[in-house]
Amino acid sequence: MTGKPGAATGGLYLHILVLAIVIVCELIGIQRLSIGLGTVIFLPILYAFALGILLNPAIFKASAKFLSKDAVKLSGAMITVAIMPFIAKFGTTVGPQISKIIEAGPALVLQELGNLGTILVAFPVAVFLLKMGREAVGATYSIDREPNLALIADKYGLNSPEGAGAMGVYATGTLIGTFVFAIMPPLVHGLGIFDVRALAMSCGVGSGSMLAACTGGLVAVVPDQKDIILALAAASNILTYATGLYVGMFVALPLTEWLYNKARPSERKTA
Amino acid sequence: MANQTNTTANLADDLPLNAEDERKIDVVKHSGLLLIACAIGLIANWVGTGTSPLVALPGMAVLYVACIIGLGFARFVPFYLPSVAWVSLIAILITIPGVPGAAWVSEQVEHLNFLALATPALAYGGLALTASEFAIARRSGWKIVIVAICVMIGTYMGSVVVADLFLRLGQ
Numbered sequence: 558m559t560g561k562p563g564a565a566t567g568g569l570y571l572h573i574l575v576l577a578i579v580i581v582c583e584l585i586g587i588q589r590l591s592i593g594l595g596t597v598i599f600l601p602i603l604y605a606f607a608l609g610i611l612l613n614p615a616i617f618k619a620s621a622k623f624l625s626k627d628a629v630k631l632s633g634a635m636i637t638v639a640i641m642p643f644i645a646k647f648g649t650t651v652g653p654q655i656s657k658i659i660e661a662g663p664a665l666v667l668q669e670l671g672n673l674g675t676i677l678v679a680f681p682v683a684v685f686l687l688k689m690g691r692e693a694v695g696a697t698y699s700i701d702r703e704p705n706l707a708l709i710a711d712k713y714g715l716n717s718p719e720g721a722g723a724m725g726v727y728a729t730g731t732l733i734g735t736f737v738f739a740i741m742p743p744l745v746h747g748l749g750i751f752d753v754r755a756l757a758m759s760c761g762v763g764s765g766s767m768l769a770a771c772t773g774g775l776v777a778v779v780p781d782q783k784d785i786i787l788a789l790a791a792a793s794n795i796l797t798y799a800t801g802l803y804v805g806m807f808v809a810l811p812l813t814e815w816l817y818n819k820a821r822p823s824e825r826k827t828a
Numbered sequence: 829m830a831n832q833t834n835t836t837a838n839l840a841d842d843l844p845l846n847a848e849d850e851r852k853i854d855v856v857k858h859s860g861l862l863l864i865a866c867a868i869g870l871i872a873n874w875v876g877t878g879t880s881p882l883v884a885l886p887g888m889a890v891l892y893v894a895c896i897i898g899l900g901f902a903r904f905v906p907f908y909l910p911s912v913a914w915v916s917l918i919a920i921l922i923t924i925p926g927v928p929g930a931a932w933v934s935e936q937v938e939h940l941n942f943l944a945l946a947t948p949a950l951a952y953g954g955l956a957l958t959a960s961e962f963a964i965a966r967r968s969g970w971k972i973v974i975v976a977i978c979v980m981i982g983t984y985m986g987s988v989v990v991a992d993l994f995l996r997l998g999q
Binding site: 571572574575576578579580582583584586587600601602603605606607608609610611612613614615616624629630632633634635636637638639640641642643644645646647648649650651652653655660661663664665667668669670671672673674675676677678679682683687689692693696697699700701721722724725726727728729730731732733734735737738741742745750751752754755756758759760762765766767769771772773776787791793794795798799 | 858861862864865866868869871872875876888891892894895898899909910911912913915916917918919920921922923924925927930933934937940942943944945946947948949950951952953954955956957958959961962964965967968971972973974975976977978979980981982983984985986987988989990991992993994995996997998
């Protein structure tokens with residue numbers, strides 16, 4: 558490890574590397590793959606994330622020569638900074654569409670409760686099919702992004718089974734969430750059952766990269782509805798910032814706990 | 829098992845759990861980092877859409893100012909809202925028809941492709957993953973991967989079904 562870069566040079570290398578990744582990914586551009594059900598969409602953000610992982614010092618040892626631990630840490634701070642112009646751009650799509658957003662108001666607000674669908678789908682799979690223990694509570698009560706993870710940390714501690722479940726879904730979501738959210742909405746749209754506005758307003762689940770992937774995929778298959786797709790997705794994402802933690806705290810987590818106790822009465826906590 | 833959960837807790841040390849504590853952030857330092865992010869965003873937009881950075885610059889400048897104001901609000905307003913929520917609200921406000929300058933702002937940001945602006949964040953995201961995050965994902969095993977996919981499908985489809993239902997009822 559001779560010639561270990563200082564913090565400043567490490568930072569410089571980081572930004573240059575990101576710039577290089579970004580240029581390559583934007584040159585490749587959006588790619589479409591038609592399959593029977595619909596179209597699978599590949600977005601530059603997917604390549605960017607995948608390339609970032611491939612060049613991550615924890616995976617690709619040669620990168621450690623250029624990227625110090627501090628540079629990796631800076632990279633973590635840069636995610637929240639770099640997503641801000643994107644979020645701002647997203648917000649600017651709402652203003653011009655504000656009357657259409659208000660028109661869709663009830664659906665927009667109530668779909669936040671639809672996020673409880675995770676319990677409906679994932680809880681039975683985890684508890685009955687995969688025979689998971691209390692990890693299932695932390696894993697399935699929400700999409701386990703940062704605020705949801707913080708709630709679990711606060712309530713059970715991260716060194717509990719619930720904490721392990723939540724962290725597992727968090728880490729997996731970080732690794733594959735962008736891919737799932739880029740590929741799923743265009744396929745669901747291909748079914749031809751749902752209003753594209755419903756597909757758009759469900760994109761706001763509280764993670765910037767999932768939001769980008771979801772809307773990017775939808776806009777690629779329904780380009781003429783771009784303005785309304787962006788506006789509804791942005792509006793629902795803001796609603797999730799505001800309501801997500803509370804829905805989790807007062808509805809989703811108690812409900813998941815209750816279901817778990819019903820499903821496994823013998824394990825009921827005596828504490 | 830006890831051992832295992834202990835190490836899991838240690839692994840959790842560098843997860844972004846405290847990311848929501850924005851009361852202590854240094855707005856000045858962040859404005860510098862944001863400048864770098866915006867510059868890379870302009871280049872992403874250039875390569876991705878062919879729009880020259882000079883044409884897109886006014887729009888990006890507006891977004892930059894909105895972000896700085898949002899960061900300042902998250903830092904100084906007495907009740908807590910994450911900076912991204914403030915940024916969104918400011919961006920919405922300055923583009924509502926009738927607000928002075930709204931039409932100009934909308935016209936300028938139109939030169940920026942929303943997806944190109946997200947590309948730098950994802951590149952940083954891939955590079956920022958720590959050995960612990962890979963370790964947690966590996967340790968959690970295939971069951972968690974299946975559950976995580978079900979969680980994402982359930983969260984999305986639950987919203988889609990409810991939204992679709994109420995959109996139909998509203999017609």
